[in-house]
Amino acid sequence: MSCERVPVAVFEDxxxxxxxxxxxxxxxxxxxxxxxxxxxxxxxxxHTPVAVYAELIRLHKEEGLDFSNVVTFNLDEYWxxxxxVMQSYWAWMHEHLFNHVNVKPENIHIPPGEVKEAEIxxxxxxxxxxxxxxxxxxxxxxxxxLSGHIGFNEPGSARDSRTRRIVLDRVTRKAAxxxxxxxxxxxxxxxxxxxxxxxxxxxICLLAFGEHKASxxxxxxxGEINATIAATYLQKHPNAKFYLDDAAAARLxxxxxxxxxxxxxxxxxxxxxxxxxxxxKVNKAVLRLTDEDYVEHGLGELRARGGAYDINLKVFRYLxxxxxxxxxxxxxxxxxxxxxxxxxxxxxxxxxxxxRLVEQGHEVHVAYMVSGxxxxxxHDVSRYADFVREFNKIFGVMPEQSATIEQHxxxxxxxxxxxxxxxxxxxSLKGLxxxxxxxxxxxxxxxxxxxxxxxDMPFYNTxxxxxxxxxxxxxxxxxxxxxxxxxxxxxAAGDLSDPHGTHRLCGEAGFIALDQxxxxxxxxxxxxxxxxxxxxxxxxxxxxAVPLSPDELKSKRFAIFRHxxxxxxxxxxxxxxxxxxxxxxxxxxxxxxxxxDDLGLPEYHAMEAFAVWPxxxxxxxxxxxxxx
Ligand code: F6R
Numbered sequence: 293m294s295c296e297r298v299p300v301a302v303f304e305d306x307x308x309x310x311x312x313x314x315x316x317x318x319x320x321x322x323x324x325x326x327x328x329x330x331x332x333x334x335x336x337x338x339h340t341p342v343a344v345y346a347e348l349i350r351l352h353k354e355e356g357l358d359f360s361n362v363v364t365f366n367l368d369e370y371w372x373x374x375x376x377v378m379q380s381y382w383a384w385m386h387e388h389l390f391n392h393v394n395v396k397p398e399n400i401h402i403p404p405g406e407v408k409e410a411e412i413x414x415x416x417x418x419x420x421x422x423x424x425x426x427x428x429x430x431x432x433x434x435x436x437x438l439s440g441h442i443g444f445n446e447p448g449s450a451r452d453s454r455t456r457r458i459v460l461d462r463v464t465r466k467a468a469x470x471x472x473x474x475x476x477x478x479x480x481x482x483x484x485x486x487x488x489x490x491x492x493x494x495x496i497c498l499l500a501f502g503e504h505k506a507s508x509x510x511x512x513x514x515g516e517i518n519a520t521i522a523a524t525y526l527q528k529h530p531n532a533k534f535y536l537d538d539a540a541a542a543r544l545x546x547x548x549x550x551x552x553x554x555x556x557x558x559x560x561x562x563x564x565x566x567x568x569x570x571x572x573k574v575n576k577a578v579l580r581l582t583d584e585d586y587v588e589h590g591l592g593e594l595r596a597r598g599g600a601y602d603i604n605l606k607v608f609r610y611l612x613x614x615x616x617x618x619x620x621x622x623x624x625x626x627x628x629x630x631x632x633x634x635x636x637x638x639x640x641x642x643x644x645x646x647x648r649l650v651e652q653g654h655e656v657h658v659a660y661m662v663s664g665x666x667x668x669x670x671h672d673v674s675r676y677a678d679f680v681r682e683f684n685k686i687f688g689v690m691p692e693q694s695a696t697i698e699q700h701x702x703x704x705x706x707x708x709x710x711x712x713x714x715x716x717x718x719x720s721l722k723g724l725x726x727x728x729x730x731x732x733x734x735x736x737x738x739x740x741x742x743x744x745x746x747x748d749m750p751f752y753n754t755x756x757x758x759x760x761x762x763x764x765x766x767x768x769x770x771x772x773x774x775x776x777x778x779x780x781x782x783x784a785a786g787d788l789s790d791p792h793g794t795h796r797l798c799g800e801a802g803f804i805a806l807d808q809x810x811x812x813x814x815x816x817x818x819x820x821x822x823x824x825x826x827x828x829x830x831x832x833x834x835x836x837a838v839p840l841s842p843d844e845l846k847s848k849r850f851a852i853f854r855h856x857x858x859x860x861x862x863x864x865x866x867x868x869x870x871x872x873x874x875x876x877x878x879x880x881x882x883x884x885x886x887x888x889d890d891l892g893l894p895e896y897h898a899m900e901a902f903a904v905w906p907x908x909x910x911x912x913x914x915x916x917x918x919x920x
Contacts, residue, residue: 293553295514295545297527300534301918302541306501309535310343312920313433313497317344318351320431320495325361330399332363332423334432334490335389336443337381339793340499341433345389352393359395363426365419366402367434367443368484371412371457373405378711378756379471380405403455403483412483416455420489432493436500439463440508440521444484447520453486470757477710487525496532498523503539503787503827510543538917546916551590558597560610562910564832566594567607568891577892578608611893614837619645619902620654620781627655629779629817631770633798633824634664635730636855637785640877641822643737643848644840645783645900650738657743659773660730661798662752663723665714668857670705673721677701713755723748725857733854745773751797759793762801770805779817782806786821786829786903795824819905828880828901831887835904839896840881848881849874 303309317333324331335341351357366381375382382402390400401422404415423429434442439461445453446461459481460468469475490496500509512523513534526532541547550556551566571578574585581604586595594603620626628649632638638646638658649656677698684694697717704715714722727746734744747769751760784802785795810816820836823829840848852874853859859872869876881898889895 295553298513298529298532298534300513300536300541300544302536302538302544302916303918303920304538306537307343308920309499309501309537310341311347312918313341313499313535314344314347314351315920316495316497317348317431317433318357321357321359321362324430325358330361330363330426332365332426332428332430334429334485334493335364335366335385336433336435337366337368337384337388338435340435340501342388344433344499348389349392357393359393362395363399364395364401365423365426365429365485367432367490368482369403369405370479371405371407371481371483373479375402375406379468403485405483412457416457416483419455419485423489423492429493431495431497432490434490434496434498434523436498436505436508436512436523437461437464438467438504438508440512440523442487442490442498442522442526444482445487445490445522447522449487449519449522451491451519451525452488454489455483455485457481457483471711473711487522491525491529494531496526496529497535498526498532499535500540501537503542505540506543509534509536509540510548513544541916547913549590550910550912550916551593555593557910557912557915558594559911561832561908562912563594563597563603564607564610565830565910566591567603568831571891575890577890578611579604579892608892611831611888611891614834615839615888615894615896615899616836617648617839618652619836619838620649620652622652625653625655626780627777628657628781628783629773629777630656630658631661631782631784631798631802632658632730633661633785633795634667635660635726636664636733636852636858636873637795637824638730639733639737639848639851639855640873641785641824642783642900642902643733643851644844644881644898645838645902646734646737646739647844647847647851648838655743656739657745657773657777657779658730658734658739659745659747659770659777660727661747661749661770661801662794663719663746663748664726665719665722666752666755666757668722668725670708672725672857673701673718674705676721676725719753719755726855729855729857733851736851736854745776747773749798749801751801752794759797762797762804766797766801767805767808770801771808774805774809774814778814780815781818781820783820783822783902785824786905786907787824787827820902821905821907822900822902828884829903831891833903833907834884834901836902837884837888837899838902839885840898840900842897845878845881845898849878852877 321331352359366385369381373380385402403419407415436442439446441464444458444460446458465475465478468478472478512521515524517524517527545552556562567578570581570585570589570591573589581600583595583600586592586600620628630638646656680694681698700717704718731741731744749766749769751762751766754760787795881900884899884901885896
């Protein structure tokens, strides 16, 4: 029995889901062209549909997909905003699709971002009229906002709302903050198609990717229809479908509590997941769960496989074995390589474990994958420039060259507007600030400077939040450090859907490089994953939990503080959590220890958690996936 109130297709990854949607669009375009008619497409912007447009461009260039019979209507545009501004949806659509295909400029429609207030209502009516005149929308693509919006239909939008101006929700503005380099620069309003306008489309594909979307997706798919989540209105549409990646689908009942939907294919992983879920639900230690607890909470089928006593014991022993104060073992000294996507991920996620590895005599290296310059505030650059100026005055070092760069910094930063891309000089200076902080923090954990490797992967160096795809230079940077260190053990970030995609891209390059390294005959290292700065592993995924004492946790805090440019206020804190990274890290490590304690395992102050690669999934997981 499914709890889903709208059709859902779940794909292995966002690429597969995007290709499926692009193929559906191409199918409609071709069918309409064969009938001698226009295909009318409703288009979305944002981080989600990028790969759909990339695939459409590929189909156009490599397979001759023709856009000459395509008419497009975009969902929304910020207001007020000029089309020339980099963050406008007008600019975004041209950069990601229109400039690369043969769509006729007169067939492109985007809500007007630059109109005067008095004209908005008239132009919105005109927009609706143009959609009707074009014959209505054949296929509408949607993303979903963290507020549950589709288009910019924020909470409270009515089922029959039409194109109009709307005030953006706080959550939406926070989510857009990184694109605008600060929430304060995000326009407070937008012009959006209404819910009624969207629902008039003959077919709707909603895409959602990443773990940060999992909760709103679950509420939209399985919750009652209600005006506080506009996406729930799609449940009543005759031809709407959600296209999800694995991470965005994670909270759906079929993955979260599949036993509530009927018989399950049980294996160790699902068993562990169910037992931990049950213990938390009834607020008991694992070893205290009774047969009745299992039966009363829909886990009779699991209990029937062996009885509460044996199942409890099996899960308890597993969890007990994950706890270790010797993360690299005791038998021999090992070479350990930690991959840190940004310069501070290593200490945020595993400063305690890093320090312990060094203290236990292992050779610990850190590879910092991207420079991280994007999150350095301009005032920090000015401060360092002032320092250099004063230093040079006192010590008389290279006064001429130095003066040129100082003038450049002063001049550029004075005229810089929010969101302007930094010059390469300023990008380098910002990167340098982060590099020095990373060395300082690593040294604090006992790691020598010569064991800090800075890869400066080129995919990151766009000057914008939007990154390039992974290329050969990125992969070879990772391969080189593997060849230099020849690690016995690797630690890497395993959050594959961080808000800007940097961790995911670093992971992508890392896996390709590791395959090449192994193919060249090198010994296979152990691979452990930490979960990035945003989330922790779910308990059944944890394969190693390293306890930290109160003093060790305090010391970790000081390691994070060494990243001074990120202190007090992070440039990209994410939409939900305005705390600093050290606060999140502490809370997360303390909660993991508390969870172990609640489950009836030894009580520690804090714990850093790791999952072993390859990540395991319950056996029933694959059956729930859509193949393309
Ligand atoms: C964009 C739009 C919005 C986005 C949504 C998700 O045209 O209408 O509804 O689809 O905010 O944005 P991303 O994809 O950036 O997470």
